[in-house]
Amino acid sequence: MQYVSTRGRSAAQSFSEILLGGLAPDGGLYLPAEYPQVSGAELDHWRTLSYADLAFEVLQKFATDIPAADLKALAHKTYSAEVYRNVRAGEDASQITPLRVLEEKDGSKLVLQALSNGPTLAFKDMAMQLLGNLFEYTLAKKDAELNIFGATSGDTGSAAEYAMRGKKGIRVFMLSPHKKMSAFQTAQMFSLQDPNIFNLAVEGVFDDCQDMVKAVSNDHDFKAAQKIGTVNSINWARVVAQVVYYFRGYLSATTSSDQKVSFTVPSGNFGNICAGHIARMMGLPIDKLVVATNENDVLDEFFRTGIYRVRNSAETYHTSSPSMDISKASNFERFIHDLLGRDSDRVRALFQQVETQGGFDLSGNSGSDGHEFADIGRFGFQSGRSTHQDRVDTIRDVQARYGITIDTHTADGIKVARENLTPGVPMIVLETALPAKFNETIREALGRDAERPAGFENIEALPQRFEVMAADVSQVKAFIAAHTGL
Numbered sequence: 001m002q003y004v005s006t007r008g009r010s011a012a013q014s015f016s017e018i019l020l021g022g023l024a025p026d027g028g029l030y031l032p033a034e035y036p037q038v039s040g041a042e043l044d045h046w047r048t049l050s051y052a053d054l055a056f057e058v059l060q061k062f063a064t065d066i067p068a069a070d071l072k073a074l075a076h077k078t079y080s081a082e083v084y085r086n087v088r089a090g091e092d093a094s095q096i097t098p099l100r101v102l103e104e105k106d107g108s109k110l111v112l113q114a115l116s117n118g119p120t121l122a123f124k125d126m127a128m129q130l131l132g133n134l135f136e137y138t139l140a141k142k143d144a145e146l147n148i149f150g151a152t153s154g155d156t157g158s159a160a161e162y163a164m165r166g167k168k169g170i171r172v173f174m175l176s177p178h179k180k181m182s183a184f185q186t187a188q189m190f191s192l193q194d195p196n197i198f199n200l201a202v203e204g205v206f207d208d209c210q211d212m213v214k215a216v217s218n219d220h221d222f223k224a225a226q227k228i229g230t231v232n233s234i235n236w237a238r239v240v241a242q243v244v245y246y247f248r249g250y251l252s253a254t255t256s257s258d259q260k261v262s263f264t265v266p267s268g269n270f271g272n273i274c275a276g277h278i279a280r281m282m283g284l285p286i287d288k289l290v291v292a293t294n295e296n297d298v299l300d301e302f303f304r305t306g307i308y309r310v311r312n313s314a315e316t317y318h319t320s321s322p323s324m325d326i327s328k329a330s331n332f333e334r335f336i337h338d339l340l341g342r343d344s345d346r347v348r349a350l351f352q353q354v355e356t357q358g359g360f361d362l363s364g365n366s367g368s369d370g371h372e373f374a375d376i377g378r379f380g381f382q383s384g385r386s387t388h389q390d391r392v393d394t395i396r397d398v399q400a401r402y403g404i405t406i407d408t409h410t411a412d413g414i415k416v417a418r419e420n421l422t423p424g425v426p427m428i429v430l431e432t433a434l435p436a437k438f439n440e441t442i443r444e445a446l447g448r449d450a451e452r453p454a455g456f457e458n459i460e461a462l463p464q465r466f467e468v469m470a471a472d473v474s475q476v477k478a479f480i481a482a483h484t485g486l
């Protein structure tokens with residue numbers, strides 16, 4: 001299996017070659033040269049597999065240059081009941097992403113698929129835990145090392161640190177805005193005592209952190225000398241790892257491969273739902289893929305109108321579902337590439353236009369094979385938007401009706417899913433975080449704290465390990481160099 005760039009001007013690469021990198025050299029994102037197909041018979045055969053064995057079957061179609069026995073061992077090491085142990089009462093941790101039917105009426109069914117039972121209580125663990133093991137495996141083979149450098153306002157940084165902690169050949173340097181994360185998120189990251197994890201608390205806001213990451217990634221000499229890499233959401237292996245749980249959700253909600261299901265996905269950078277799109281392109285019988293956004297509705301606007309308009313910082317809102325607070329969707333280019341019939345010249349032109357003019361308009365566009373946006377229905381996408389009041393109302397309603405507490409991002413999903421139900425087609429909502437992570441809004445909605453999984457009760461009281469640093473890129477670089485010894 002070879003990987004090509006959405007912009008068509010980079011050499012094809014293997015899975016292992018793109019594993020440790022980010023963007024393709026031409027600025028595009030990597031995609032497989034063609035999507036592997038899964039037949040109905042194969043699907044039915046997969047129905048009884050454990051999550052780890054299913055992950056192996058799916059990954060094997062993409063990571064063709066990793067020996068099968070090694071890949072299987074990596075899948076089993078990653079997807080174990082011990083790693084995904086933070087289940088609710090009544091859920092079985094060995095299922096990794098257990099499903100729960102919330103409601104069945106008028107022939108439609110609303111189902112929740114738990115993706116947040118990993119170490120950091122958010123769905124990013126599903127992919128990042130695999131990435132940690134894949135990185136360690138690949139680096140050991142090459143006798144190489146990697147220094148991961150990134151910025152976080154919460155979920156991504158902690159998922160990366162928990163995935164990379166204690167891994168041989170890997171260090172993590174993670175910037176976060178000093179005193180701006182929630183007490184819970186701060187404690188999750190800063191309580192890690194592993195010597196290969198470095199938390200840098202920057203005196204500034206998240207944008208200052210991101211600017212420093214950009215400055216370092218533009219300094220090619222420093223990057224090469226210090227063996228700097230990233231783990232952001234455009235990483236292809238992260239997307240592939242996420243494809244697996246769409247298969248698991250489908251197989252758990254159906255009894256035969258002639259049935260269909262739909263998914264609703266709380267979305268920000270389009271990484272999660274992009275994996276759903278890929279599963280659908282592989283032949284998984286998905287009816288609708290519903291994009292749920294919060295007030296940052298770039299994606300909802302596109303799927304309703306065909307207009308993609310990135311937001312400036314004044315138009316990017318800080319909401320109570322903060323992991324969906326995006327101004328543009330970094331994985332979106334992968335879908336546009338497929339929508340435009342894989343015409344990489346047009347993809348390149350459109351995303352250059354995003355840089356120069358802040359967006360593009362496909363509403364009346366006709367490409368070589370017709371009017372693509374009018375034809376968007378064949379990709380199954382629908383969308384909807386949710387607000388703070390919707391989240392509060394939905395958290396209350398789900399608590400009252402089904403007796404479970406959901407987090408704010410999942411609440412956006414349930415709200416939008418309910419607007420897109422089809423009789424006879426189960427609707428699976430992906431639960432992207434546990435409520436303990438976003439307790440402030442739970443208190444507002446329910447007047448009490450969210451329950452915490454065992455082991456998280458006193459996390460804020462644990463000793464913390466971090467360095468406070470000015471928003472000064474030369475200081476950050478000096479810190480990295482001093483700690484890599486390179």
Ligand SMILES: *Cc1c(COP(=O)(O)O)cnc(C)c1O
Nearest residue numbers: 155268269270271272323432433
């Ligand atoms: C990252 C995240 C999202 C958004 O996922 P994308 O892949 O960026 O679309 C939604 N909910 C939670 C809790 C997250 O951490």
